[in-house]
Amino acid sequence: MIRVLIAEDELPMLQGLKDNLEFEGYEVATATNGTDALKKLMTNRFHVALLDVMMPGLSGFDVCKQARAKGNKTPVIMLTAKAEEIDKVLGLELGADDYITKPFSLRELLARIRAILRRTGADATTEQNQTHQVGRLLVNFTAYTASIDGVETKLSYKEFEILHYLFTHKNETVDRDELLDEIWGTDYQPTSRTIDNFILKLRQKIEEDPNDPRIILTVHGIGYKMVL
Template sequence: MYKILIVEDEPAMQMGLKDNLEFDGYSVDVAGDGPGGLEKIMKNSFDLVLLDVMLPGMSGFDVCRKVRGEGIETPIILLTARGEEIDKVLGLELGADDYVTKPFSVRELLARIKAILRRSSTHDDKTEISGSIMIGRLRLDFQNFQAYEGDDEVKLSHKEFEVLKYLYENRNELVSRYDLLENVWGYQESITTRTVDNFILRLRQKIEEDPGNPHIILTAHGSGYRLIHH
């Protein structure tokens, strides 16, 4: 049985979500503020977290940032009452896996949850890239999500690893921004291609000898990117 944590400060919303998820067969725990949610995520093993953005004590964004900073890769869906693009982009760049904007239908949310749980459980079945791969300045271990420059470990977010892994799996071929959106984030709805571009910029800073004049992750203008690897 999948275990889901709901971090939500509105009692009616918290109870409604809990009832619906339990009815759908999930084991559910709840927290009513940011610090409480963070503590539960750190101390327990959940299959997925529903995390409200506007929380007392600590925002959902800050909870997400701290959780990912600790290397915890539990899938996170942000619940936001605000629909601004900046919130969505910021949330995804902090390492959230998805977001839904209130008001949302429970059926839509359940579909998103199922899709993410399916992705994270089949993730283990994919052909893993074994051993270390050199890409530019970095030596990468995709199985353990570790990156090194020489003997020094370099911090990459889970999503940065996923973007790089997808580019490597399709090395020397053109990968469109929409391919990346669909395969790394799982669906295209409302996420801007700017998110992809921001990730590529960050990866170049870590991989390229001269990020301003890239030789490894090349831009195909208007269409996408190509990872050059021999």
């Protein structure tokens, strides 16, 4: 299993990253300060480490610098609110492999992690085995495959993304604007009717009776809720 270290002192962000990476099939260890992060990095094997730059004790820069000086070659992605070019250059010169500026989307972070895993040749096949039953649909969100009773079912990229987001937030109400921002981004805004049309298509694949949905429910005036 792919092992990831997350070093982040903001607890809500730390827990959110941990939950999402575990959902993707990764094994996750955490640290809330630089000293603990360096200790874990030097005493355990990780495929990638996410280091927040501003942490108590040692900064992410210091953790990376000291780990590299001791011969640790774990790939490092720096997480920081700083966007100045000099900070990016400093992180990379100290041995970081990549750099992502807060706020960032989960999809961007996952793409960067997977890019590093491909470059390092890490075995990520465990991710491909993560399948989930959503009504009639058996879906693999990493491989972008879906089937019903063993027969492949075609879903568009946007259908996968909407389904994934609802699944990640199952049993929670997700409003339409939230879905629009997360799936299409803030630069391009389709209408709420677009979301409704995608939900209709998903219900036809998931529900036993699309006209009487029991899994993707409409929360009138707000959005949708996936009940599993």
